[in-house]
Amino acid sequence: QQQVKQSPQSLIVQKGGISIINCAYENTAFDYFPWYQQFPGKGPALLIAIRPDVSEKKEGRFTISFNKSAKQFSLHIMDSQPGDSATYFCAASKTGGGNKLTFGTGTQLKVEL
Amino acid sequence: GAVVSQHPSWVICKSGTSVKIECRSLDFQATTMFWYRQFPKQSLMLMATSNEGSKATYEQGVEKDKFLINHASLTLSTLTVTSAHPEDSSFYICSAPFGGSGELFFGEGSRLTVL
Numbered sequence: 311q312q313q314v315k316q317s318p319q320s321l322i323v324q325k326g327g328i329s330i331i332n333c334a335y336e337n338t339a340f341d342y343f344p345w346y347q348q349f350p351g352k353g354p355a356l357l358i359a360i361r362p363d364v365s366e367k368k369e370g371r372f373t374i375s376f377n378k379s380a381k382q383f384s385l386h387i388m389d390s391q392p393g394d395s396a397t398y399f400c401a402a403s404k405t406g407g408g409n410k411l412t413f414g415t416g417t418q419l420k421v422e423l
Numbered sequence: 424g425a426v427v428s429q430h431p432s433w434v435i436c437k438s439g440t441s442v443k444i445e446c447r448s449l450d451f452q453a454t455t456m457f458w459y460r461q462f463p464k465q466s467l468m469l470m471a472t473s474n475e476g477s478k479a480t481y482e483q484g485v486e487k488d489k490f491l492i493n494h495a496s497l498t499l500s501t502l503t504v505t506s507a508h509p510e511d512s513s514f515y516i517c518s519a520p521f522g523g524s525g526e527l528f529f530g531e532g533s534r535l536t537v538l
Contacts, residue, residue: 356527
């Protein structure tokens with residue numbers, strides 16, 4: 311019940327294209343869903359996060375879509391750039407859970423010219 | 424956003440020695456910090472929760488005598504890998520929640536190589 315399943319494992323997108331990464335969770339108590347971006351040899355950086363009271367959140371080229379009934383959420387990167395090439399992790403946590411995050415398995419994104 | 428600093432960013436040590444990694448919240452206080460371990464091309468695995476003024480809480484399967492955690496102040500947590508062996512070689516990352524929302528901010532990570 312604590313798992314967060316992430317797909318795809320790797321993704322290659324052409325410059326200017328849309329990158330889409332999907333996550334699914336089981337624990338209905340989760341109420342906070344962040345996405346992290348990690349470059350090689352660096353710690354993860356918070357990219358964007360959403361709570362279940364909205365179905366979509368957009369920040370610049372990054373959008374989270376959230377489907378509460380399906381227990382799924384996804385990250386869309388519009389106009390993907392080579393600089394977006396990194397590993398992306400979705401995560402989930404619940405209020406009262408002590409800020410403990412359950413991470414997805416990660417998606418390695420490569421944006422080609 | 425908030426800044427979490429880790430030191431050292433990389434360390435090489437001989438088998439059998441102990442290594443200390445520091446995690447600092449630079450512009451905010453954190454009563455709780457988290458320590459993760461990450462193997463190449465894998466996700467982050469939570470090792471333990473560091474609690475200021477009390478004992479750390481370890482995740483199942485993590486040896487508390489092997490990975491000593493001390494939360495000395497509201498801005499500093501340390502992870503000491505005792506009697507390190509090559510299998511302890513990994514990327515160790517700390518994080519701290521910031522603000523009312525509790526968003527987690529991560530340090531830059533510390534790469535430990537045990538020879």
